[in-house]
Amino acid sequence: MSFTRAIQAAAAFLRRARNDFDRRSLGYYAGAFCVLLCGLVLLMPSPYVIETPGPTRNVLGTSSGKQIIAISGARTHKQSGKLLMVTVNASGVPGYPVPNIATLVMYFRPDTTVLPSEAVFTPGQTSEEYDKEANKEMSSSQKAATKQALAYAKKLGVDVSGVNVDMHIDDIGGPSAGMMYTLGVISKLTARDETGGKTIAGTGTMESNGKVGAIGGIRLKMQGAKRDGATWFLAPASNCDEVVGHVPSGLRDVKVSTLDEAYKALVAIGEGKGNSLPHCTV
Known part of the structure; x- marks a missing residue:
C-alpha cells in the first residue's frame, strides 16, 4: 500500500469513528463511564473484614514437628482422643487487604461473616502492629493457661513442683485458645484418659x-470444629447468645463458665456421660 492510500484509509477510519460518536447519545457514554467507575470501585480495598472457619489444632499433638504443649519436669500421659483448639481465618486485616468485589461475593456465603474493619482492629493499625498485638495476646493466654493448669493439676494430686510448660503453635494469635491449652496441660499431667477417645473442641479465654x-467468631469456630471431626464443643457461657440456633448438626455444645466446669465436662464426655451436660440457652 502506497503512502497516499494509507493516509486515505486513516482518514476514512477517523470519519467513521466520528460518525459513530455523533450517532451515540450522551447517555451511552455516561453509562460506559459508570460501568468503568463501578469496576474501579469493586477493585478497591474493602473497609470490611471477611472471616471464615480457620484450621483446628489438636493441643495434645504436634505442629510443624514440635509438641504444641511440651512438658518437662514431670511424667506425661497420652490421651486416646483429641482436644481441638479452633480458629478463624480473617482477610481484610492489616497486611491482608481484600477488594470490594470479594467482600460482596463472600457476604452471601453461609460460612462467612463480614464485619466493619473498626470492629476487628484499630483504624490506622499497621500489619506489624496488628501481628504484634495478636502475638502478645497469645503469649499472655499461654501464660495464664499454664498457671491455671498447674494449680488445678495440683488439686488433682499431681506433683507440679519443678514442672516447666512450653507451648508452640505457628501462625495463630489471640487469646481464645486459653481454655483448651489449660485442659491440654492438665490432661497430659494426669494418668486419667479424659478424652475417652473422643474428639472434643472448644474455645474461650x-x-x-x-x-x-x-x-469472637464462635459460630465459624463451631463450623470448623465439625468439619475437622469434633462431636463435642465446649462453649463459654458468655457466648451462648451466639451459639443457640447455630450449632452444626452432629456437634453437641456444652456451656461452661469456669475451668472446673470445663474439666468436669471433659471427663464426663470421655466417660460417655455427656448427655446430661448443659446446653447453651437464652
Missing part, C-alpha cells in the same frame, strides 16, 4: 480467676 471468658 482463660482468666486469672479461673473463669472462661468470651471470644
Whole structure:
C-alpha cells in the first residue's frame, strides 16, 4: 500500500469513528463511564473484614514437628482422643487487604461473616502492629493457661513442683485458645484418659480467676470444629447468645463458665456421660 492510500484509509477510519460518536447519545457514554467507575470501585480495598472457619489444632499433638504443649519436669500421659483448639481465618486485616468485589461475593456465603474493619482492629493499625498485638495476646493466654493448669493439676494430686510448660503453635494469635491449652496441660499431667477417645473442641479465654471468658467468631469456630471431626464443643457461657440456633448438626455444645466446669465436662464426655451436660440457652 502506497503512502497516499494509507493516509486515505486513516482518514476514512477517523470519519467513521466520528460518525459513530455523533450517532451515540450522551447517555451511552455516561453509562460506559459508570460501568468503568463501578469496576474501579469493586477493585478497591474493602473497609470490611471477611472471616471464615480457620484450621483446628489438636493441643495434645504436634505442629510443624514440635509438641504444641511440651512438658518437662514431670511424667506425661497420652490421651486416646483429641482436644481441638479452633480458629478463624480473617482477610481484610492489616497486611491482608481484600477488594470490594470479594467482600460482596463472600457476604452471601453461609460460612462467612463480614464485619466493619473498626470492629476487628484499630483504624490506622499497621500489619506489624496488628501481628504484634495478636502475638502478645497469645503469649499472655499461654501464660495464664499454664498457671491455671498447674494449680488445678495440683488439686488433682499431681506433683507440679519443678514442672516447666512450653507451648508452640505457628501462625495463630489471640487469646481464645486459653481454655483448651489449660485442659491440654492438665490432661497430659494426669494418668486419667479424659478424652475417652473422643474428639472434643472448644474455645474461650482463660482468666486469672479461673473463669472462661468470651471470644469472637464462635459460630465459624463451631463450623470448623465439625468439619475437622469434633462431636463435642465446649462453649463459654458468655457466648451462648451466639451459639443457640447455630450449632452444626452432629456437634453437641456444652456451656461452661469456669475451668472446673470445663474439666468436669471433659471427663464426663470421655466417660460417655455427656448427655446430661448443659446446653447453651437464652
